[in-house]
Amino acid sequence: MKNYFKKILVANRGEIAVRVLRACREQGIATVAVCSEADHQAMHAQMADEVVEIGPAPPLESYLRSDRILMAARATGAEAIHPGYGFLAENAEFAAACQDAGLVFIGPSATVIARMGEKTAARDIMEQAGVPVVPGALLPEPDAEGDLDAGQVAKAAAEVGFPLMVKAAFGGGGKGMRLVQAGEDVVAAAAAAAREARKAFGNGTVYLERYLERPRHVEFQIFGDSQGQAVHLNERECSIQRRHQKIIEESPSPILTPELRREMGAAAVAAAEAVGYVGAGTVEFLLAQDGSFYFLEMNTRLQVEHPVTELTTGLDLVRAQIAVAAGAPLPWQQDEITARGHAIECRLYAEDPTCDFRPSLGKILLLREPAGPGIRVDSGIRQGDEVSMHYDPMIAKLSVHAGDRGAAIDRARAALRDYAVLGITTNATYLLDILDHSAFRAGDTHTSFLPDHFVNWQSADSAGVTAALVAVGVHELVRPGTDGAMLTGLRSDPADHGSPWAALGRFRLRGLG
Amino acid sequence: MRLEFKHDEDLHVLEVKQDGDGYRVSVDGDQQDLEVLALNRGELDLRLGSRRYRAYVASRGDERYVFIDGRVFTFRVPVAEDTDSDAGQVNPLVASKMPGTVVKLLVEVGQRVETGDGLLIMESMKMESEIAAPLDGTVVGIHVTAGQTVGLEVPLVDLEPAETS
Numbered sequence: 304m305k306n307y308f309k310k311i312l313v314a315n316r317g318e319i320a321v322r323v324l325r326a327c328r329e330q331g332i333a334t335v336a337v338c339s340e341a342d343h344q345a346m347h348a349q350m351a352d353e354v355v356e357i358g359p360a361p362p363l364e365s366y367l368r369s370d371r372i373l374m375a376a377r378a379t380g381a382e383a384i385h386p387g388y389g390f391l392a393e394n395a396e397f398a399a400a401c402q403d404a405g406l407v408f409i410g411p412s413a414t415v416i417a418r419m420g421e422k423t424a425a426r427d428i429m430e431q432a433g434v435p436v437v438p439g440a441l442l443p444e445p446d447a448e449g450d451l452d453a454g455q456v457a458k459a460a461a462e463v464g465f466p467l468m469v470k471a472a473f474g475g476g477g478k479g480m481r482l483v484q485a486g487e488d489v490v491a492a493a494a495a496a497a498r499e500a501r502k503a504f505g506n507g508t509v510y511l512e513r514y515l516e517r518p519r520h521v522e523f524q525i526f527g528d529s530q531g532q533a534v535h536l537n538e539r540e541c542s543i544q545r546r547h548q549k550i551i552e553e554s555p556s557p558i559l560t561p562e563l564r565r566e567m568g569a570a571a572v573a574a575a576e577a578v579g580y581v582g583a584g585t586v587e588f589l590l591a592q593d594g595s596f597y598f599l600e601m602n603t604r605l606q607v608e609h610p611v612t613e614l615t616t617g618l619d620l621v622r623a624q625i626a627v628a629a630g631a632p633l634p635w636q637q638d639e640i641t642a643r644g645h646a647i648e649c650r651l652y653a654e655d656p657t658c659d660f661r662p663s664l665g666k667i668l669l670l671r672e673p674a675g676p677g678i679r680v681d682s683g684i685r686q687g688d689e690v691s692m693h694y695d696p697m698i699a700k701l702s703v704h705a706g707d708r709g710a711a712i713d714r715a716r717a718a719l720r721d722y723a724v725l726g727i728t729t730n731a732t733y734l735l736d737i738l739d740h741s742a743f744r745a746g747d748t749h750t751s752f753l754p755d756h757f758v759n760w761q762s763a764d765s766a767g768v769t770a771a772l773v774a775v776g777v778h779e780l781v782r783p784g785t786d787g788a789m790l791t792g793l794r795s796d797p798a799d800h801g802s803p804w805a806a807l808g809r810f811r812l813r814g815l816g
Numbered sequence: 817m818r819l820e821f822k823h824d825e826d827l828h829v830l831e832v833k834q835d836g837d838g839y840r841v842s843v844d845g846d847q848q849d850l851e852v853l854a855l856n857r858g859e860l861d862l863r864l865g866s867r868r869y870r871a872y873v874a875s876r877g878d879e880r881y882v883f884i885d886g887r888v889f890t891f892r893v894p895v896a897e898d899t900d901s902d903a904g905q906v907n908p909l910v911a912s913k914m915p916g917t918v919v920k921l922l923v924e925v926g927q928r929v930e931t932g933d934g935l936l937i938m939e940s941m942k943m944e945s946e947i948a949a950p951l952d953g954t955v956v957g958i959h960v961t962a963g964q965t966v967g968l969e970v971p972l973v974d975l976e977p978a979e980t981s
Contacts, residue, residue, distance in 0.1 A: 720885050778873040780819070
């Protein structure tokens with residue numbers, strides 16, 4: 304086996320940095336992590352061979368500082384930079400700066416990022432390639448104060464029609480997005496979206512787009528190489544979204560027929576070929592109830608939800624990204640790409656679904672991850688880590704693979720029932736209830752699924768409260784620092800806290816005393 | 817042993833007694849057999865009546881968190897002097913509901929506001945949200961400036977309630 308690079312710098316944090324670092328290690332490639340002042344103890348920073356601090360906790364001062372990241376690459380002698388997703392992953396200037404510095408950016412060229420990253424330019428390219436697009440309009444850039452011309456916004460909105468979405472022209476992942484039902488709200492929504500976009504992506508340009516009622520979000524994984532080949536790796540359906548961010552993704556889509564898959568896949572490949580795409584990318588479509596589909600946007604990076612494609616196709620996308628970035632041809636032809644079974648990914652967020660998905664910050668006091676056949680956990684956190692306000696509240700992804708969709712749902716639910724996170728609030732119970740909803744099980748999914756079925760959701764926890772009370776009671780009685788061994792023989796001596804056998808042995812002797 | 821825990825607004829009473837080889841536990845007066853099969857580092861293996869439970873428990877301050885079968889329960893250990901005395905200050909003060917950064921102030925001192933009017937825009941975890949006036953009144957104090965990073969429950973704006981006629 305040949306190594307494409309000797310050393311790769313991973314310009315990200317959290318689970319995706321960990322995912323890329325693992326791919327490098329497997330291949331014997333040395334790794335460099337970058338971290339903010341707040342992240343020295345973070346999982347990604349500790350698992351790399353080298354780590355370089357690049358600034359204070361706020362991303363604008365660290366993970367978005369391309370100058371410092373390039374300096375770190377030079378200082379450590381890295382040959383290539385993997386940007387992960389988010390942060391600088393779809394920043395054309397960063398990709399160009401890498402090239403200028405003699406480094407390989409693991410992703411498409413700066414030109415392609417720029418053309419696809421400008422969502423309206425991408426729409427034009429799609430229109431020319433014969434792919435239908437949703438009506439939309441680009442807004443003029445906000446002024447230095449971050450304010451938009453209200454008259455121009457209102458005029459553009461009237462042309463697009465309501466309801467409409469305000470979207471960041473250079474963004475993704477739900478940041479800088481607003482749904483506007485009527486005319487009077489559009490100016491304020493556009494201004495807020497522009498500010499969010501500027502902070503998250505470094506550019507405050509936003510555009511308006513007509514909003515389709517209850518479509519499915521179906522996207523195609525594409526892959527291209529520098530020899531001009533392009534393939535697709537089937538679809539992912541990502542219709543389960545809260546606040547326009549995906550939380551459950553699956554492959555295959557429960558609705559796609561082989562004919563529609565061929566048609567949409569061909570459109571996705573045509574899109575990749577139209578721009579000479581190199582590397583991993585995603586072409587997102589909205590699939591209307593009548594089976595018509597519309598180009599939404601192209602993401603020029605590895606997606607959060609890539610594991611469901613990896614599980615069904617059995618292919619390693621990050622490994623292929625590295626090979627293709629080094630100039631190697633695609634490791635697979637289109638007719639070699641097959642899919643088996645069904646995969647589902649659940650995004651575990653540190654947030655409270657009963658409280659408007661407010662992020663939940665703090666220390667993770669206890670963490671137990673599920674394991675078993677067909678269960679994959681991509682996590683960037685460990686017990687004892689802090690969930691900080693500065694970063695995305697997605698802390699891990701649980702992905703499962705099983706023979707069919709029903710079995711995959713069962714497996715995902717069983718795994719979530721084994722996924723213990725204490726100290727912060729997560730959406731795990733919310734995910735459990737979504738997976739078990741009759742409409743979800745029936746495959747009746749669309750982007751309004753959560754607003755339709757899960758408004759004012761509450762965890763139905765009254766059933767387990769007695770057992771939970773007994774558990775907390777027992778724990779209280781043996782806790783170090785309480786009034787001694789209140790339960791005879793059950794006292795956990797801090798000195799032998801580390802040995803499970805010490806405790807186990809004693810409990811087996813029930814009624815010691 | 818008798819223990820009390822608060823769950824939401826309800827107070828629950830737990831009594832644990834040794835009983836031969838195991839224990840008898842009473843939860844709000846309802847008695848069951850309890851067997852503690854294993855206990856280590858916040859991980860508990862219990863048999864309650866005929867059912868077996870694996871539970872995880874963690875604590876912070878007076879809060880206790882329990883994970884059982886995919887659900888998390890939060891309990892509070894009641895303190896003798898309940899901190900209700902603090903609740904005496906029913907100040908019409910608007911405080912941050914979560915840590916974040918002040919993006920923009922929407923009001924000035926002296927400005928009259930109505931319930932629901934935006935006072936300022938906060939940003940946390942890259943999402944913006946507007947902090948709205950909880951009542952009709954006048955802004956009498958602003959404790960933060962744009963760009964400032966604030967923690968949880970930090971005073972942001974003081975409101976003087978409007979006279980109710």
